Structures are given as C-alpha cells and as structure tokens.
Amino acid sequence: MSSKKKQLGLVVFSLLLLLIQFIPVKKAQADVETDPKKFATLSVPFFTVKIVPPANQAKGTTINYFDLRVKPGMKQTLELYVASTAKKSQTITMTPTNAITSAGNILASGVKVPPDPSNIIPFTSFGIRNATITLKPKEVKTVKISYTMPETPFDGIMIGGLFLNTSLTTTSDAGKSKNQKATLKFLNDYSMAIQVLMTETDKLVLSDLKVKTIIPQSYQTLPAVGVKLQNPKMQYMDGLSLDATVTRLADPNDRHTQKVKDYKFAPTSNFTYMIPWKSTEKMEAGKYRLDLKAKAVQSHLALNEEQQKKQKWNISREFTITKAQADQINRKNPKYKTDYTWLFIIIGILIVLLIIFLFWLVFTLGRKKTNKNVVTKE
Structure with a gap:
C-alpha cells in the first residue's frame, strides 16, 4: 500500500472517531x-x-x-x-x-x-x-x-x-401445652x-407564616396552648425552627416555652404547634401573650440576603383563657390536684359559727331554766 493511501486511511479513520463522539446516546440512556x-x-x-x-x-x-x-x-x-x-x-x-x-x-x-x-x-x-x-x-x-x-x-x-x-x-401458632396449639x-x-x-414556572415564590388561631387544650393529658400555623404560599419550608413563649400578663413568671428545629412545612397547608405546661403546673385563667420567633433555612432555594430576611418571622398575639376552659383542661391532668383551700376555709367558718350557735343555744336555754326556778321559789 502506498504512503498516500495509508495517509488517506488514517484521515478517514480519524474522521470516523470524531463522528462516533458526536453520535447521540439518548436512546441508550432511555433504555x-x-x-x-x-x-x-x-x-x-x-x-x-x-x-x-x-x-x-x-x-x-x-x-x-x-x-x-x-x-x-x-x-x-x-x-x-x-x-x-x-x-x-x-x-x-x-x-x-x-x-x-x-x-x-x-x-x-x-x-x-x-x-x-x-x-x-x-x-x-x-x-x-x-x-x-x-x-x-x-x-x-x-x-x-x-x-x-x-x-x-x-x-x-x-x-x-x-x-x-x-x-x-x-x-402464628402459640403452644398451649405439648399436645395442644393455639x-x-x-x-x-x-x-x-x-x-x-x-x-409550571421557575418564578421564585417565598413561603409565609401566619398564626390563625390560639386555643387552650389538653395535650397528652397536660395543659397546653395549640397555635394553628399556616403557610399560605405555594412554597414549602425547609429547616424551619420555631421558638414560642406563652406568658400570663398578670404574672410574668407564669411562662411556658417550646422550641423545635429542622421542621418542614408543606405549601398551602397548616398544622397545630403545641406549647405544653409541665405536669405539675396548673393552667390559670386570664389574659396571655404569645411571642413566636421562626426562621426557615430554605436550603432548596438560592436566596439572597434580602430574600432570606423574608423567611424570618416575629409574631406577638394576645389571647384569653377562661376559667371554664382552664378548669376543664386541668381536670384531665392526672398529676393535677384540685385546690380545696377556699372550701376548707368556708367549712371551717361554718364549723366555728355552728359552735358559737350551740354555745349561744345552751347558754340561752340554761338562762331560761334558771329564771324559771327563781320564779317558782317565790
């Protein structure tokens, strides 16, 4: 074979190699x-x-x-x-x-x-x-x-x-005895x-957080406040942290907190976030304030600094717990002991009054008897 033919063959072979590299492989991937x-x-x-x-x-x-x-x-x-x-x-x-x-x-x-x-x-x-x-x-x-x-x-x-x-x-066979099976x-x-x-689109939609209702209720037999949270936007939350505090306005020391992190929150959905009391704590009636801090990391989205700020929330709400609500919830707590102090005080007062009345009655009857005897001797 002449050198020209060899050179031509090499050129054709090189072109074939180049063409092979550009042959679509989508069909093979699809298979x-x-x-x-x-x-x-x-x-x-x-x-x-x-x-x-x-x-x-x-x-x-x-x-x-x-x-x-x-x-x-x-x-x-x-x-x-x-x-x-x-x-x-x-x-x-x-x-x-x-x-x-x-x-x-x-x-x-x-x-x-x-x-x-x-x-x-x-x-x-x-x-x-x-x-x-x-x-x-x-x-x-x-x-x-x-x-x-x-x-x-x-x-x-x-x-x-x-x-x-x-x-x-x-x-499943469970042996009753050696000769019998159940x-x-x-x-x-x-x-x-x-x-x-x-x-449908690549347009960025940010999630949002709203407090819909705050309801006192019993949670696993404990007094608690249920905060219904809503994400009304078509974007889910990722890495959501919640830090909630409930404070009774009449007594700042009557505070209850609940913190969580790494939550997920589905788009256009809601859930109830529970803030429970301790088992030995009693729920008191009165006015309360909810302070809620929340932040969604949103690791699935590429957010700039301004957009990240919009995924943080500070919410404060005041609400009231009635005496009827508190009493009903407290009764469901097995560790809650009813305070009978006022009942004991009332019973004690009644006993004292009864004793005074008996003393008065005895004294009065005795005095009448004495006066009758004096009249008879005359």
Missing part, C-alpha cells in the same frame, strides 16, 4: 431509565413499588417520588410497578391525597384532611381515581395514574401524593406514600 430493574425501590412489608420516571421528570431527582414540570390544562398518565412480596394474595388500595404537615414533616397521608383554604388547586381535584390492585404472591402489575392539570396557571410548587395501603391477616391471628396494616411535586 436504561425505562428498565424497571434499574429503579430505586420503595418497599414496605408485603409489597414494593417502582416508579417509572416520565419525560417531564426533573433531572437529577432520586427516583422515589415524582418531580414533574407541567402546564395548565395538561393531561398525563404516570406509571408505577407494584410487586407483591407476600405469601398470599392481597388487595392494595391507592388514593390521591393532598400533602399535609404533621410532626414537622411533609406527608402524603391517607388521613382525610380538608385542604387548607389557601390551597386553591388541591391535588385531589386533578381527576385521579382511586385504584384497587389485586396481587397474587410474587405478582407484578403496572398501575397507571391519569390526571388533568387545572387551566389556571400557578407559580411555585404544588405537592400532592399517592397513598397505597394493604391489610393482610397472618397466623392459632393466633394478626391483622397487619401497611401503607406507603409517594409524593408528587409539580411546577
């Missing part, structure tokens, strides 16, 4: 992403779930929830693989749910809670139907979830959820919640 064996698995006893990430799933999202970019009026069908790990047939129910805030976490709970008044586009209004999934042992089924976005556009983040639940009865039955109830995050 991997749609292979259910490659998915992160969500599991509870008796069943597991694998999410099929759609094309509008946010990049870099760990595949244990949906993070979708949507449009007003858009229709879409999501897919899940549900696999049975039980040794007997089971029925799994799936229901759409609105995200709520509970115990400092964002939950897609199966508990039916009405949406907060600020939630004008609840996830449960997207037309998702309840589903019943019947699985034989080790069976795998594909579940399709169809929804339609409202025509009204929104900025920020909407969070909903898919709640899956199963109940299975299992048995069969015990257990009803096992297991559930899983899959969050669904939706955004």
Whole structure:
C-alpha cells in the first residue's frame, strides 16, 4: 500500500472517531431509565413499588417520588410497578391525597384532611381515581395514574401524593401445652406514600407564616396552648425552627416555652404547634401573650440576603383563657390536684359559727331554766 493511501486511511479513520463522539446516546440512556430493574425501590412489608420516571421528570431527582414540570390544562398518565412480596394474595388500595404537615414533616397521608383554604388547586381535584390492585404472591402489575392539570396557571410548587395501603391477616401458632396449639391471628396494616411535586414556572415564590388561631387544650393529658400555623404560599419550608413563649400578663413568671428545629412545612397547608405546661403546673385563667420567633433555612432555594430576611418571622398575639376552659383542661391532668383551700376555709367558718350557735343555744336555754326556778321559789 502506498504512503498516500495509508495517509488517506488514517484521515478517514480519524474522521470516523470524531463522528462516533458526536453520535447521540439518548436512546441508550432511555433504555436504561425505562428498565424497571434499574429503579430505586420503595418497599414496605408485603409489597414494593417502582416508579417509572416520565419525560417531564426533573433531572437529577432520586427516583422515589415524582418531580414533574407541567402546564395548565395538561393531561398525563404516570406509571408505577407494584410487586407483591407476600405469601398470599392481597388487595392494595391507592388514593390521591393532598400533602399535609404533621410532626414537622411533609406527608402524603391517607388521613382525610380538608385542604387548607389557601390551597386553591388541591391535588385531589386533578381527576385521579382511586385504584384497587389485586396481587397474587410474587405478582407484578403496572398501575397507571391519569390526571388533568387545572387551566389556571400557578407559580411555585404544588405537592400532592399517592397513598397505597394493604391489610393482610397472618397466623402464628402459640403452644398451649405439648399436645395442644393455639392459632393466633394478626391483622397487619401497611401503607406507603409517594409524593408528587409539580411546577409550571421557575418564578421564585417565598413561603409565609401566619398564626390563625390560639386555643387552650389538653395535650397528652397536660395543659397546653395549640397555635394553628399556616403557610399560605405555594412554597414549602425547609429547616424551619420555631421558638414560642406563652406568658400570663398578670404574672410574668407564669411562662411556658417550646422550641423545635429542622421542621418542614408543606405549601398551602397548616398544622397545630403545641406549647405544653409541665405536669405539675396548673393552667390559670386570664389574659396571655404569645411571642413566636421562626426562621426557615430554605436550603432548596438560592436566596439572597434580602430574600432570606423574608423567611424570618416575629409574631406577638394576645389571647384569653377562661376559667371554664382552664378548669376543664386541668381536670384531665392526672398529676393535677384540685385546690380545696377556699372550701376548707368556708367549712371551717361554718364549723366555728355552728359552735358559737350551740354555745349561744345552751347558754340561752340554761338562762331560761334558771329564771324559771327563781320564779317558782317565790
């Protein structure tokens, strides 16, 4: 082979190498992403779930929830693989749910809670139907979830959820004696919640914190004040710290505090923040003041200094606890001892008056008898 042909061959080979580098590999990546064996698995006893990430799933999202970019009026069908790990047939129910805030976490709970008044586009209004999934042992089924976005556009983040639940009865043999066995039955109830995050735009929306109501109540048998907090914006709070103090205005030493940190707060939701008394403390009637300091770190957002200031709140509110409310709450505290001081004082006064009356009565009767005897001798 001549040197010119060799040089030409090298040139062609080099060009082929360059072309190979620019060949799209999206098809190969898609094949991997749609292979259910490659998915992160969500599991509870008796069943597991694998999410099929759609094309509008946010990049870099760990595949244990949906993070979708949507449009007003858009229709879409999501897919899940549900696999049975039980040794007997089971029925799994799936229901759409609105995200709520509970115990400092964002939950897609199966508990039916009405949406907060600020939630004008609840996830449960997207037309998702309840589903019943019947699985034989080790069976795998594909579940399709169809929804339609409202025509009204929104900025920020909407969070909903898919709640899956199963109940299975299992048995266990417990020996009564060597020759007898008792069969015990257990009803096992297991559930899983899959969050669904939706955004339509990249416009920054900041969360907000409002105090809606302050209600005295019993909390785990202790006197407490429940402060209903609301986040009316379509942005969740991350790294939320709360520092609350309740003070009785007539006695500044009658103070009760509660601090928490690293809470999460779902968008357009509310929860009740409890400020309990100590077990040995009595709730007094009167006027009180709530002082609440709060701060959300918002590590999921890139905020400047001015925006960070807007994620801090200082709230003061005055409220009243009536005697009827305080007495009812105090009676529920097993360590609370009713103060009978005034009752003892009243009883003591009555006893003294009774003794004085008896002395007077005896003295009066004795005097009359004496006077009668004197008259008779005359």
